[in-house]
Amino acid sequence: MEKIDALVVGAGVVGVTAALALQQRGLKVFILDQQAPGRGCSFGNAGLIVPTGFPLSAQYRVFDLPAQFLKASSPATLDWVSLPTLLPWAIQYAKSSRGDRVKHITSLLHQFGHGAIRSYELLLRSDLPPITRRGYLVVHLSTSEAEAAIRFNAIRSSLGAAVRMLSNENLAEMEPAIGGLRARATFIEQAAHVTNPSAFVVRLAEVFLKRGGVFRCERVESLELKGNRAVVVRGAREKNYSTGAVVLATGAHVNRLLAGNSHKIPLIAERGYHLELEVEPGFLSRPLSLPSLGVVLTPSERGARIAGLSHFGSPGLKPQPHLLLAALDRLRKMLPTLKPRPGSQVWSGERPATPDSVPIVEQVPNHHRLFVATGHGHGGLTLGAVTAQIVADLVTGKGSPYASHLSSQRFSIGRKSLRGCAFESTTREK
Numbered sequence: 001m002e003k004i005d006a007l008v009v010g011a012g013v014v015g016v017t018a019a020l021a022l023q024q025r026g027l028k029v030f031i032l033d034q035q036a037p038g039r040g041c042s043f044g045n046a047g048l049i050v051p052t053g054f055p056l057s058a059q060y061r062v063f064d065l066p067a068q069f070l071k072a073s074s075p076a077t078l079d080w081v082s083l084p085t086l087l088p089w090a091i092q093y094a095k096s097s098r099g100d101r102v103k104h105i106t107s108l109l110h111q112f113g114h115g116a117i118r119s120y121e122l123l124l125r126s127d128l129p130p131i132t133r134r135g136y137l138v139v140h141l142s143t144s145e146a147e148a149a150i151r152f153n154a155i156r157s158s159l160g161a162a163v164r165m166l167s168n169e170n171l172a173e174m175e176p177a178i179g180g181l182r183a184r185a186t187f188i189e190q191a192a193h194v195t196n197p198s199a200f201v202v203r204l205a206e207v208f209l210k211r212g213g214v215f216r217c218e219r220v221e222s223l224e225l226k227g228n229r230a231v232v233v234r235g236a237r238e239k240n241y242s243t244g245a246v247v248l249a250t251g252a253h254v255n256r257l258l259a260g261n262s263h264k265i266p267l268i269a270e271r272g273y274h275l276e277l278e279v280e281p282g283f284l285s286r287p288l289s290l291p292s293l294g295v296v297l298t299p300s301e302r303g304a305r306i307a308g309l310s311h312f313g314s315p316g317l318k319p320q321p322h323l324l325l326a327a328l329d330r331l332r333k334m335l336p337t338l339k340p341r342p343g344s345q346v347w348s349g350e351r352p353a354t355p356d357s358v359p360i361v362e363q364v365p366n367h368h369r370l371f372v373a374t375g376h377g378h379g380g381l382t383l384g385a386v387t388a389q390i391v392a393d394l395v396t397g398k399g400s401p402y403a404s405h406l407s408s409q410r411f412s413i414g415r416k417s418l419r420g421c422a423f424e425s426t427t428r429e430k
């Protein structure tokens with residue numbers, strides 16, 4: 001039997017970056033995935049790497065959500081069939097929406113986002129695939145949105161992000177193709193993007209192979225925990241893998257493999273959608289989001305794509321492609337030239353969503369060799385390389401100052417115990 005130091009299940013952006021970081025620490029690493037790398041949620045995201053992040057509750061306030069779900073033109077939709085299974089998550093979402101928690105989470109997300117590109121550089125060095133650094137625009141379609149943006153931008157600036165408000169004229173100069181929107185915008189200067197998120201993950205997987213890693217296309221059926229120090233991974237092809245450590249990076253579906261363990265992670269699926277548009281390459285020079293429509297227009301290899309929306313439900317919820325087509329129709333009222341690229345289909349992927357928008361990166365309680373890295377919600381591409389280093393710290397026993405903030409135990413402990421932990425003291429020292 002081959003010697004494996006660490007086995008990563010899941011070859012999305014989170015799994016592949018974790019595998020690269022473990023490799024960098026000198027471990028012999030395997031990745032297993034039921035499909036090729038970058039085919040899950042990481043396939044079709046908007047390609048943004050953003051240094052500043054807010055929890056979802058800043059966009060979808062808890063008391064507004066029921067009305068949002070009932071409104072036909074809302075960017076947030078609920079899979080009503082999933083409702084009973086979502087309630088415990090919803091309670092945690094409400095708890096995480098309290099002012100002091102939002103403040104703490106925002107500071108944490110900014111701290112992670114700030115190191116995003118640097119972490120990719122350190123992980124990949126000369127193998128880093130192209131990342132375009134031209135910033136990112138958030139377009140405010142109404143006066144009230146622009147006023148709210150001024151408040152958000154003050155928080156961004158206080159946390160070290162370079163942001164500025166643009167007039168409609170500035171916006172039209174930067175992106176002539178969308179000048180017709182007649183809106184103000186926030187420009188987030190340090191943001192970057194990739195034009196093909198799936199190809200980006202495939203390229204990272206190729207680097208992993210080049211550096212001596214092994215990838216096997218195989219579905220993992222179950223895990224067998226032997227005491228608290230050994231895990232046997234059972235593949236669909238009747239093959240068993242015995243390894244020093246297992247990292248579950250299976251996105252929204254992580255609880256299925258934890259089912260045999262008493263551990264359960266508060267995670268739901270937040271489906272998002274994308275569609276390629278019929279525009280010339282170079283139509284946009286940087287991504288831009290339209291929060292009131294819940295979508296991002298983003299440069300793609302073929303021109304541009306529209307991506308986004310929040311369709312909440314249990315993992316495996318049925319896709320509703322018409323949601324994106326309806327959002328495109330709304331956008332076409334302002335930009336009538338936008339239309340779907342002939343022959344292109346609406347794609348959909350399940351974001352792994354935690355109640356507080358902070359990922360879960362942890363050693364499974366009572367098991368020394370089983371780890372989880374999931375829950376990246378809207379920020380898996382942004383935070384992939386940052387969390388990979390934390391995964392590597394945990395697996396190699398180095399420990400991480402972020403451990404208590406990223407552990408799923410944060411949903412079961414009181415705020416008092418969080419106050420004394422390392423992150424708070426690190427931030428105070430700065």
Ligand SMILES: Cc1cc2nc3c(=O)[nH]c(=O)nc-3n(C[C@H](O)[C@H](O)[C@H](O)COP(=O)(O)OP(=O)(O)OC[C@H]3O[C@@H](n4cnc5c(N)ncnc54)[C@H](O)[C@@H]3O)c2cc1C
Nearest residue numbers: 010012014040041042045046048220251272379380381382
């Ligand atoms: C429309 C949209 C736009 C987005 N835009 C952005 C953006 O601009 N920037 C950003 O940072 N993030 C964005 N995101 C979020 C980002 O795409 C996700 O956070 C990220 O892809 C999650 O990565 P992951 O590796 O955890 O999951 P996945 O990419 O889903 O990978 C999980 C992998 O696990 C495998 N797997 C699952 N179960 C098993 C099993 N039993 N056995 C073997 N393999 C298994 C799956 O096949 C899959 O390949 C967006 C998401 C969407 C949907």
